[in-house]
Amino acid sequence: MSDDFEKNLREHLHSEAEETREFPRRLRGRIRDGIAPQARAGLAPQLALAGALVLVAVAVLAFRNPTIINVVTTKITQLIQPSPSPTPRPFLCQDQSGGSSGLTTQLTNIRPASHAGDGYDRIVFDFSGGIPSWDLTRQESATFTRDASGQQVTLDGSAGLKLVLRDADLADTVAGDLKPRFSSVREIAQLGNFERVLTYGIGLSSSQCVRVLPLSNPSRLAIDVATTASPSTTAAPTPLPTLSPSGTDLGAFSCLDTGGGADSGLAMQLTAVRVAHQTGFDRIVFEFAPQAGGTAHIPAYTVSRQASAQFVKDPSGMPVTMRGSAGLRIVFHGASGATSYTGSRDLTPNLPVVQEVEQLGDFEAVLSWGAGMSRASCLRTLELANPTRLVIDVQTP
Amino acid sequence: MLMDPTLGRVIERWRAGDREAFEEVIDRYGLQLLRTARLILRDPSLAEDAIQETFLKAWQRIGSLRDEDPGPWLTRIAMNESISLYRRRHRFQALTERFGRLSGVKHEVSSEARLDLTHALDQLTAEQRAAVALHYYQDLSVEETARVLKVPVDTTKSRLKTALRRLRELTGAEEAFA
Numbered sequence: 001m002s003d004d005f006e007k008n009l010r011e012h013l014h015s016e017a018e019e020t021r022e023f024p025r026r027l028r029g030r031i032r033d034g035i036a037p038q039a040r041a042g043l044a045p046q047l048a049l050a051g052a053l054v055l056v057a058v059a060v061l062a063f064r065n066p067t068i069i070n071v072v073t074t075k076i077t078q079l080i081q082p083s084p085s086p087t088p089r090p091f092l093c094q095d096q097s098g099g100s101s102g103l104t105t106q107l108t109n110i111r112p113a114s115h116a117g118d119g120y121d122r123i124v125f126d127f128s129g130g131i132p133s134w135d136l137t138r139q140e141s142a143t144f145t146r147d148a149s150g151q152q153v154t155l156d157g158s159a160g161l162k163l164v165l166r167d168a169d170l171a172d173t174v175a176g177d178l179k180p181r182f183s184s185v186r187e188i189a190q191l192g193n194f195e196r197v198l199t200y201g202i203g204l205s206s207s208q209c210v211r212v213l214p215l216s217n218p219s220r221l222a223i224d225v226a227t228t229a230s231p232s233t234t235a236a237p238t239p240l241p242t243l244s245p246s247g248t249d250l251g252a253f254s255c256l257d258t259g260g261g262a263d264s265g266l267a268m269q270l271t272a273v274r275v276a277h278q279t280g281f282d283r284i285v286f287e288f289a290p291q292a293g294g295t296a297h298i299p300a301y302t303v304s305r306q307a308s309a310q311f312v313k314d315p316s317g318m319p320v321t322m323r324g325s326a327g328l329r330i331v332f333h334g335a336s337g338a339t340s341y342t343g344s345r346d347l348t349p350n351l352p353v354v355q356e357v358e359q360l361g362d363f364e365a366v367l368s369w370g371a372g373m374s375r376a377s378c379l380r381t382l383e384l385a386n387p388t389r390l391v392i393d394v395q396t397p
Numbered sequence: 398m399l400m401d402p403t404l405g406r407v408i409e410r411w412r413a414g415d416r417e418a419f420e421e422v423i424d425r426y427g428l429q430l431l432r433t434a435r436l437i438l439r440d441p442s443l444a445e446d447a448i449q450e451t452f453l454k455a456w457q458r459i460g461s462l463r464d465e466d467p468g469p470w471l472t473r474i475a476m477n478e479s480i481s482l483y484r485r486r487h488r489f490q491a492l493t494e495r496f497g498r499l500s501g502v503k504h505e506v507s508s509e510a511r512l513d514l515t516h517a518l519d520q521l522t523a524e525q526r527a528a529v530a531l532h533y534y535q536d537l538s539v540e541e542t543a544r545v546l547k548v549p550v551d552t553t554k555s556r557l558k559t560a561l562r563r564l565r566e567l568t569g570a571e572e573a574f575a
């Protein structure tokens with residue numbers, strides 16, 4: 001039975017709730033940014049079917065005329081590349097990548113232009129074929145290392161972007177060094193042209209967020225660099241990873257997601273997880289042992305970087321927030337620790353970068369762990385034997 | 398629950414990955430969810446975080462929505478997000494509350510310490526506030542509240558009863574009805 005107190009409570013709750021008068025625009029923007037990279041899940045079956053039909057058609061054509069492959073792949077790439085979206089993409093304060101592998105394409109021009117009135121400087125890379133595979137990496141300084149020679153080159157500015165184009169030729173007409181000296185983009189210089197890998201350094205006046213637009217007809221890659229604190233970026237720029245070589249023979253750090261191993265035979269058993277700091281990096285080690293009758297191998301794995309320390313548990317879907325402001329998600333296929341791993345499933349080592357390492361799931365031989373990090377950092381993975389270990393080194397400042 | 402045909406078409410477009418349709422869903426349910434989350438979390442920024450996560454999860458998991466009004470489904474996700482976010486941010490407080498309950502400690506409230514309803518609501522647990530917000534703000538029945546919170550009806554009744562008793566005690570309303 002409702003009484004006066006409940007009536008008062010109801011009225012109070014309504015009055016308190018109505019203090020929130022509208023759905024904040026910034027929150028809508030955050031949600032919009034969050035769904036931007038999502039694939040259209042509902043269309044997946046139709047797209048898969050269409051893709052399969054295209055592949056069959058290409059296979060038949062290729063059988064009759066092998067030279068058709070390059071033409072068809074270029075055309076398909078042009079077709080599936082998005083035209084300029086009516087809703088502008090957000091500026092992202094993180095490394096980005098895209099493009100298509102295996103194209104026959106040539107970089108024909110580089111065109112910088114200032115759009116300071118709209119809040120960005122634009123650099124357009126024109127291609128004669130499709131847009132090749134590319135990686136764009138942010139860095140804290142305008143000093144780059146030239147490919148092949150290893151020579152240091154310092155461009156105009158105090159921060160930089162490095163663009164790597166794979167499987168692309170270079171037209172003779174493309175300038176090797178441009179100095180537009182805009183408010184953000186100060187200089188664009190070729191760093192390498194070796195075995196169809198083109199590398200460019202872009203000197204920036206300061207660290208800025210970036211929007212990359214792959215455009216078609218003609219194929220071009222537009223890189224927009226914000227000239228002020230980006231209006232469509234809701235988050236503050238993430239700390240930049242450093243790109244200096246490790247200085248050891250263990251391999252260079254990379255600011256990209258990585259993977260490896262093999263999902264073969266019986267699932268490997270996780271036996272230990274260790275975390276420790278060493279000079280220049282924090283090290284996470286996953287140690288495995290084969291089941292009886294199985295052979296030792298590193299299970300198939302992916303290591304994905306993310307811009308927050310928020311994770312989702314597998315398979316419950318429950319959210320987990322670890323310490324730090326960035327994260328790594330490590331997923332092993334063909335591995336489990338359910339019966340073999342007796343250590344802590346939530347380690348809080350509080351190292352310079354790695355703050356927390358926690359198991360996120362262990363279900364049907366898919367084992368996932370997350371790492372909360374104090375900042376976005378570059379990685380190096382090492383696959384070691386006797387005992388079988390995956391080593392993930394996270395670069396520290 | 399049957400959906401009106403217009404909403405049904407919006408959901409179909411959302412299922413097909415149409416972001417504009419998804420924004421229509423945000424327009425329709427966002428404010429109510431945000432207000433409810435704020436009643437539970439008692440913090441506007443945390444409430445926004447919870448609702449951001451709610452809609453991101455909804456976008457990703459549209460496949461799990463049956464042919465039904467998405468309102469209760471979204472509310473369920475929002476409640477999970479709000480309660481777990483509150484727990485994560487208030488781990489220590491949650492522990493002391495639990496300890497208090499286990500040890501049977503009863504917080505006596507002197508007449509000088511009587512609180513207004515806003516501050517009294519602050520003293521409830523997130524689970525109690527969720528039950529109170531759904532039942533008294535969203536006007537859900539006890540059974541509907543239980544379904545959204547995924548707890549038995551008796552548990553919901555118990556949470557509501559405890560919450561009301563506590564609120565009366567903290568605001569001094571108990572004496573007025575004695």
